[in-house]
Amino acid sequence: MEFLDYLWAYFIVFVFAAIPFFEAFGVxxxxxxxxxxxxxxxxxxxxGNILTVLLLIVFxxxxxEWRRKRKGEEAEKQQSKRAVRAQNLWNKFGMPGLAFIGPLFVGSHLTAFMCVTLGGQKKRTSIWMVSSITVWGIVFALLTHFGVDFLGYEDRGVLKDLIQVD
Known part of the structure; x- marks a missing residue:
C-alpha cells in the first residue's frame, strides 16, 4: 500500500472509532x-473513541438540552431497559463497574452519558471512561493478534483482499 492508501485507511479507522456504537475495540x-x-x-x-467520549462528557x-427538546419532557421521565440496567450496575458496582462493563453492551458514549446522568462527576467519569476504553482496546487487540496468528494469518489480513485498491 502507498502512503495515501494508509492515510485514507487510518482516517476511516479514526472516523469509525469516533462514531457511537462502533467502539474502538471493534474497529x-x-x-x-x-x-x-x-x-x-x-x-x-x-x-477517535476517547475524543468523542470526552467531548460528550464536556458538553x-x-x-x-438538545435531547429534551427533541424527545419532549415526558420521554425524559420514562426509563428504558438500558437505563434500568445501567442504574442497577451503578448501584451494585459504582462508576468503575459501569465504566468497564457498559461499553461492551451499550457502547462507551451511552455509558459515559449514563455515568454523568446517574451522578458521576465529569472528571471522574472522564478518567474511568478513558481507562475503560484503553483497557478494552488493548484486550481486544491482543485477542485479535493472537487469534489471527493462531489461525495462520500473520502476514496477510483476512479482509485485505476486500479493501485492496489496485
Missing part, C-alpha cells in the same frame, strides 16, 4: 484483520 479488531499494522490502528482507534448539559 481495532477490524483494522488488524484488514492487515493494517496493529500499533497505529490501536492508537488511532483509541484517540453533556448541551446534549441533555
Amino acid at each position: 481495532i479488531t477490524l483494522g488488524i484483520l484488514a492487515g493494517l499494522p496493529a500499533v497505529p490502528v490501536i492508537l488511532v482507534s483509541l484517540v 453533556i448539559n448541551k446534549f441533555k
Whole structure:
C-alpha cells in the first residue's frame, strides 16, 4: 500500500472509532484483520473513541438540552431497559463497574452519558471512561493478534483482499 492508501485507511479507522456504537475495540479488531499494522490502528482507534467520549462528557448539559427538546419532557421521565440496567450496575458496582462493563453492551458514549446522568462527576467519569476504553482496546487487540496468528494469518489480513485498491 502507498502512503495515501494508509492515510485514507487510518482516517476511516479514526472516523469509525469516533462514531457511537462502533467502539474502538471493534474497529481495532477490524483494522488488524484488514492487515493494517496493529500499533497505529490501536492508537488511532483509541484517540477517535476517547475524543468523542470526552467531548460528550464536556458538553453533556448541551446534549441533555438538545435531547429534551427533541424527545419532549415526558420521554425524559420514562426509563428504558438500558437505563434500568445501567442504574442497577451503578448501584451494585459504582462508576468503575459501569465504566468497564457498559461499553461492551451499550457502547462507551451511552455509558459515559449514563455515568454523568446517574451522578458521576465529569472528571471522574472522564478518567474511568478513558481507562475503560484503553483497557478494552488493548484486550481486544491482543485477542485479535493472537487469534489471527493462531489461525495462520500473520502476514496477510483476512479482509485485505476486500479493501485492496489496485
